[in-house]
Amino acid sequence: MPIFVLSAKSIRMKSLFLLLSLLLAGCGGSYNNPLDVAFGDPFVLAASDGRFYMYGTGGAAAGFRVCVSDDLVTWRDAGVAYQRGEESWGVDCFWAPEVYERDGRYYLFYSANWRENPNGDAETFRIGVAVSDSPAGPFTDMYDRPIFDPGYPVIDANVFWDDDGSVYLYYSRCCYKHSVESGVSEWARREGLYDEIEESWVYGVRMKPDFSGIIGQPVALLMPPATMDDPQAEWESRSVTSREVNRRWTEGSFLLKDDGRYYMMYSANFYGGEHYAVGYATSDSPLGPFVKSADNPVLQKNTDRGGDVTGTGHNMVLTLADGDRYCVYHGRTSATGDRRVVFIDPMEITPEGKLVVHGPSTDRRPKPRL
Secondary structure (H helix, E strand, C coil): CCCCCCHHHHHHHHHHHHHHHHHHHCCEEEEECCCCCCCEEEEEECCCCCCCEEEEEEECCCCEEEECCCCCCCCCCEEEEECCCCCCEEEEEEEEEEEEEEEEEEEEEEEEEEECCCCCCCCEEEEEEEEECCCCCCCEEEEEEECCCCCCCEEEEEEEEEECCEEEEEECCCCCEEEEECCHHHHHHHCCCCCEEEECCEEEEEECCCCCCEEEEEEEEEEECCCCCCCCHHHCHHHHCCCCCCCCCCEEEEEEECEEEEEEEECCCCCCCCCCEEEEEEECCCCCCCCCCCCCCEEEECHHHHEEEEEEEEEEEHHHHHHHCCEEEEEEECCCCCCCEEEEEEEEEECCCCEEECCCCCEEEEECCC
């Protein structure tokens, strides 16, 4: 009888293959990015009916569409969830919806250009809220006005309920008419590129429980680095240094809490370009101060590493019932061109407190365990 002797390396490879096969079988199969959903700024709600609802920018001329899934991988279009009415405060550019379930009702926070525009500005973005008895809508505006007026255009609402019941609203001040002097703006002038650099900043503020307004004054939490030698300056300034546009973004914030620590994820660079990327910062308080991670960016294009994904950003984090976390974001591939499509990749916060996103990916991966 022949005797087969397996090397340690062979045993490890076979064990790994068996483990992956069991994972794929146990999770009901596999999937690969991008998903068949053409949204920018995607947001996924795990609703109490056991289904997942995805909202995003695009798909509706003056509102938002919704897609529904049972497994986070296969999605179907469920129609228009919100449509601007004749009396709506918003007129166009409906962006970045987020939906939250509270006490059996569903609240949609979104950005749009405000109809009040006495100065004829090109951007009048504000943030509003609509409500529905169903996650699929239809949603109707709770108020005939934005939640508040900070005196400058704002987008990308993110809402966080803390353990003590306090509600916080996070948003991005738009770049529009927000010229900021910095080491990067000085460099751009010396190079003959741009006379000025406009910036967007992330702010936070407490919000009234009925979402009718804010409590106190907004606090600036995150902004682009002021100096060229800042460790974050290289990746957060690529839209300028690559000669793409005279703007630096800090936008698309998303707050989560882990082991008493607040993690704010955010996107930097031009949302329409290849350099759009995600970083994070941490704090002991929901209103900061936040300290950016030395590991930034945690999600960025992979074309310089043999991949096919660019423009990764405006993410949210979906935490499943078993504690598994997934980073949901938009990106582009050579096949999708300029069209933004949705990706979903596993992410984790390590025991040492390090936030890690396992992406961007286009290879086959086990489906999320539900």
